Amino acid sequence: MIEISGLRKTYRSRKRSVVAVDGVDLHVGEGEVFGVLGQSGAGKSTLLRCVNMLERPDAGTVAVGGLELTNLRRERLRVARHGIGMIHQHFALLSSRTVAGNVAFALEVTGAPRAERKARVAELLELVGLSERADAYPAQLSGGQKQRVGIARALAARPKVLLSDEATSALDPETTESILRLLLDLNRRLGLTILLITHEMTVVKRICTSAAVMRDGRFVESGTVAGLLRQPGSELARDLFPLDTSASVATAGGGVTIVDITVSGDEADEPIIADLARRFASDVRILSGSVETLAATRAGRWRLALPGAPEDNSEALEYLRKRGVTL
Amino acid sequence: MTWSEVFELLSVGFQETAWMVGVATLLTAVGGLLVGVLLVLTDRGGLLPAPPVNAVLGLIVNVGRSLPFIILLVAVIPFTRAVVGTSIGTDAAIVPLTIGAIPFFARIVESALREVPADVVAAATAMGATRRQIVGKVLLREALPGLVAGLTITVIALVGYSAMAGVVGGGGLGDLAIRYGYQRFETEVMIATVVALVVLVQVVQMVGDVLARRLTRR
Numbered sequence: 270m271i272e273i274s275g276l277r278k279t280y281r282s283r284k285r286s287v288v289a290v291d292g293v294d295l296h297v298g299e300g301e302v303f304g305v306l307g308q309s310g311a312g313k314s315t316l317l318r319c320v321n322m323l324e325r326p327d328a329g330t331v332a333v334g335g336l337e338l339t340n341l342r343r344e345r346l347r348v349a350r351h352g353i354g355m356i357h358q359h360f361a362l363l364s365s366r367t368v369a370g371n372v373a374f375a376l377e378v379t380g381a382p383r384a385e386r387k388a389r390v391a392e393l394l395e396l397v398g399l400s401e402r403a404d405a406y407p408a409q410l411s412g413g414q415k416q417r418v419g420i421a422r423a424l425a426a427r428p429k430v431l432l433s434d435e436a437t438s439a440l441d442p443e444t445t446e447s448i449l450r451l452l453l454d455l456n457r458r459l460g461l462t463i464l465l466i467t468h469e470m471t472v473v474k475r476i477c478t479s480a481a482v483m484r485d486g487r488f489v490e491s492g493t494v495a496g497l498l499r500q501p502g503s504e505l506a507r508d509l510f511p512l513d514t515s516a517s518v519a520t521a522g523g524g525v526t527i528v529d530i531t532v533s534g535d536e537a538d539e540p541i542i543a544d545l546a547r548r549f550a551s552d553v554r555i556l557s558g559s560v561e562t563l564a565a566t567r568a569g570r571w572r573l574a575l576p577g578a579p580e581d582n583s584e585a586l587e588y589l590r591k592r593g594v595t596l
Numbered sequence: 597m598t599w600s601e602v603f604e605l606l607s608v609g610f611q612e613t614a615w616m617v618g619v620a621t622l623l624t625a626v627g628g629l630l631v632g633v634l635l636v637l638t639d640r641g642g643l644l645p646a647p648p649v650n651a652v653l654g655l656i657v658n659v660g661r662s663l664p665f666i667i668l669l670v671a672v673i674p675f676t677r678a679v680v681g682t683s684i685g686t687d688a689a690i691v692p693l694t695i696g697a698i699p700f701f702a703r704i705v706e707s708a709l710r711e712v713p714a715d716v717v718a719a720a721t722a723m724g725a726t727r728r729q730i731v732g733k734v735l736l737r738e739a740l741p742g743l744v745a746g747l748t749i750t751v752i753a754l755v756g757y758s759a760m761a762g763v764v765g766g767g768g769l770g771d772l773a774i775r776y777g778y779q780r781f782e783t784e785v786m787i788a789t790v791v792a793l794v795v796l797v798q799v800v801q802m803v804g805d806v807l808a809r810r811l812t813r814r
């Protein structure tokens with residue numbers, strides 16, 4: 270749905286130039302929720318703004334829904350933008366219009382006839398649960414409500430793709446949760462493809478099927494969330510799912526083998542540790558760990574202590590590997 | 597001089613001022629909006645970036661802003677004669693008033709439009725709005741309370757400028773105060789005129805404030 274390759278963007282001013290995006294390749298499949306995670310200044314917003322050409326890339330190509338955008342003429346690009354919704358960190362609503370008026374604006378720009386607009390606005394406000402506030406002005410709304418208006422407006426022209434620039438970063442945790450739930454719901458019900466950028470791990474954890482970690486304009490890691498969890502040494506997996514690695518155990522006679530294991534998908538719900546204990550080391554201990562539900566999958570991570578030196582446990586480790594566990 | 601004579605003078609002066617300031621305000625509103633919008637559009641990061649045009653326009657506006665009004669009044673006499681047919685009288689005074697006020701209001705328009713947050717404009721662009729829609733439905737509409745407040749300031753500045761219209765025989769309240777009070781020491785006329793001007797400015801400001809407040813949804 271979104272195909273980006275070799276994307277580069279440099280901001281130049283008289284004094285200095287900043288390479289904001291430095292060669293990014295990205296593929297977001299239809300119906301996917303892709304999260305780009307990174308610290309402030311990593312180039313996330315620039316990347317996102319290149320997807321709908323709010324920023325012109327210096328190099329590389331961007332295609333949305335099979336349409337290459339980088340070389341489109343202004344009028345064709347304007348029409349193509351109707352198919353790409355966008356929501357913003359600070360909502361970017363028109364303060365002079367009501368909730369209904371803000372949503373109607375998105376229909377006005379597509380040239381929808383007045384008669385259709387009214388019904389569609391009502392439908393969209395229903396969708397985001399704001400029908401009662403149709404006549405309120407943005408200044409009278411809470412942050413979460415403002416973002417719902419932003420979402421309704423972004424969906425007005427029935428886009429296939431939604432771009433989200435830190436949509437929950439100005440919201441408190443509870444409101445964040447409700448907005449994420451709404452996005453996930455829209456993704457599932459409308460088959461909406463979502464590309465979001467965030468600096469919050471919880472957003473990725475909660476709704477993303479795939480993710481990338483961005484640093485200094487580049488992707489340092491990228492893949493499905495399930496895949497990244499299995500990837501040894503993945504930063505995302507480590508941050509998504511911190512394991513208390515200080516947990517240790519006093520070495521009894523004969524030594525101890527400490528292993529960190531990660532399971533995802535169906536395996537996460539199976540009694541792996543119990544099986545392990547039954548078959549090999551009855552004294553297996555859990556030093557730290559947890560099981561969590563992510564958007565796309567369930568996953569568990571544990572640090573285990575097996576009695577005996579690593580050589581003595583090779584069979585047990587082999588067993589874990591066979592069960593699809595990442596060590 | 598009797599009070600009824602004073603009243604007669606005031607009434608004529610008021611009508612002249614109202615006419616000059618009223619027409620000049622209308623023309624200034626149109627001209628100032630146009631120039632102000634162009635200043636914003638042609639700016640480097642604007643919707644129609646054209647730095648050379650922006651620089652030239654900015655220079656013209658600054659020249660207009662820096663000329664003392666009395667000099668402008670005389671300097672535009674040939675132009676006034678070409679437009680109005682005469683360079684003296686109330687109608688003729690409207691030309692320099694408008695030329696003096698357009699740069700003033702244009703800068704106010706420019707700064708009011710710049711107050712519209714960049715991400716609101718970006719959002720409209722991302723939605724696929726045309727530039728015309730962005731100017732009309734986003735920039736001007738969002739800046740409307742500021743524009744109304746700015747126009748109020750401009751009207752009051754015009755009332756002030758119009759006092760000098762007497763130089764070209766424009767008449768008006770300000771001219772009355774100067775001629776009777778300053779030159780002939782008719783203190784009652786001067787005081788009455790000044791009171792009338794204060795009331796006029798007060799009313800304009802109040803109407804402007806109320807309008808701007810009604811339009812504000814923040």
Ligand SMILES: Nc1ncnc2c1ncn2[C@@H]1O[C@H](COP(=O)(O)OP(=O)(O)O)[C@@H](O)[C@H]1O
Pocket residue numbers: 280281287288289307308309310311312313314315316
């Ligand atoms: N309009 C701009 N002009 C100049 N530099 C910019 C501009 N926008 C962003 N940058 C710079 O580009 C880098 C990436 O910014 P941004 O894409 O906003 O990162 P993020 O969204 O990850 O915080 C930063 O160093 C920032 O200062």
Ligand SMILES: [Mg+2]
Pocket residue numbers: 313314315435
């Ligand atoms: Mg950002």
